Amino acid sequence: MAVKEKYQPVLDLGEQLNIQDGDVTVEGDILKIKGTAKTQYEKNILWDKIKEIGGENPSDIKANIKVADESVYARHIVKKGETLGKIAKHYYGNAAKYQAIFKANTNILKNPDLIYPDQELVIPNL
Structure with missing residues (x-):
């Protein structure tokens, strides 16, 4: 081949x-x-x-x-039914790391339990 x-x-x-x-x-x-x-x-x-x-x-x-952008690990568009825990599990393999995502997005998130479809989240480098 x-x-x-x-x-x-x-x-x-x-x-x-x-x-x-x-x-x-x-x-x-x-x-x-x-x-x-x-x-x-x-x-x-x-x-x-x-x-x-x-x-x-x-x-x-x-x-x-x-x-191109080394300031973040990824950018993620929230889909219906997702939680920060699920997103953290996807990117980091550990749902408990959701706090890092929350802290990186306090400009648009006020509560880690309230995220909405179509929000663009920064997934920070750990």
Whole structure:
């Protein structure tokens, strides 16, 4: 299997995430990709997909992924039925870290139990 086809799911994910300044080349048996993700979270998603396909230390892909906004881990649009705990579990793997999200958003949130659909929350770097 050619290396570009092997990592096609990574390239597709890059398009879905709207990675900027993207470039993909093949040199021999190595796929070289570069681009800029909006946030560290999106960069992590790309790396997780690379590792899912190529293993923990893949030798057939070289990725240079930069982050446009390093001041936050992610930005999240609240969906119906979500809580800060659910959002913290999604991004950090730990619902108890909801307080960090609340503290980063006190400009729009007055109570951690009251969030509303379509609010854009900053998910801070921990």
